Amino acid sequence: MTVREAVPVVVLSVQVGGPRAYPWLGRPIVTSIVKHPVAGRVRVHAHHLEGDEQADPNAHGGADKAVHAYAREDLDWWAAELGHPLANGTFGENLTTSGLDLTHAVIGQTWRVGTAVLQVTEPRTPCWKLGFRMGDPGFPRRMAAARRPGVLLRVLEEGALGPGDAVTLERPPAHGITAADITRVYLRESRDLSVIDAAPELAAHWRTWAGHRTVWHEEDERRGRTRPATSEG
Template sequence: MTAVLRSVNVGGPTTIGTRRGRPVGSGIVKAPVDGRVRVEGVNLAGDVQVDRRVHGGPDKAVYAYAGEDRAWWAGELGREMPPGMFGENLSTEGVDCTGAVIGERWRIGSVLLEVCQPRLPCFKLGLRFGDPQMLRRFAQASRPGAYLRILEEGELGAGDAVEVLDRPEHGVTVATVSDALLLDPALRPRAAQAPELPRELREMLQFGVG
């Protein structure tokens, strides 16, 4: 199957529920947009990350999630899973986002991106799905999707090919890192071998923090 970008999804601040009696704002609600989208700095044009402590920044600039994984969730949960449901900016087809190697580089349109870490679930994912068990389910499913760095700014759009230009030989995948942090601490030494991981995340793996 040809790897392709099926949709580009952006969104602004939205109240997604309450926690301890207070409204919770988030940028997790995203929807497809038409046309070419500029990718520069630490995000996509028109997109907002509300809580920069845990989302956004150079090492979480763009979030990609595979359409195949959304389809799996649709069957698992018995509900529709439109593009952007997981807060992803890029909805792909034919790309194993979770099986991508840390440091793998993708060319989409005129943009060059580098896979750098998995998405780790927070309580806002539970609010988005109206299910407090979603955090546990997301971790156990081992389908986290990939955060990417922006190496070369440019434009991309739905229908663009996703070309894998380079794949590091260490073989540490997004799933390996996610599972090491959420499911199996025995995987941490192996996961920490990926030099392209963000420093803080690599230290978590090396020193058993988190």
């Protein structure tokens, strides 16, 4: 179930940004995680939103990761945890949604937003840039432990969207594999790699990742140990 009952399913805000240099832990970094709200409508291109650019295109953006969505409900949960309010876009998301349970979003589910059509491809996996954004190098692991990853989406049909647009969900794929299922495997809470192949709409890089994970499992079994969970890709 990805819709929160009795809550309008909408995009509350749209954020974009580009690479900028910042000091972090005694060295300069370049990141696009700091994004800013857009007041009007935004063009949705195959690999990105208009005005949004990735600092590291090998790890972020592209066909399978064109748009990042995070739920306002999850931001509110974090605000309570952290003890201060969080603005839309705090975690670098392009779309801040309301009324969607993104943690249990089904991989491959289609969203119609404005005149664009998007498809859920994977959970967001936290990296060190979230540590910079939150001023806490340990925050990526804290984010992983919270199991509120948000999702990434590919663009099936280009168009335009904006704040206040309704999100219309198409019938989810029958396989029922969710962002939470992929997250559990990623964090080594589950060794059931069959979920990777069961969701054909999953971002392509997960197949390569699953091949590496199989090798790791074999090494662990030979050594009689279990690898610790991690939020680092």
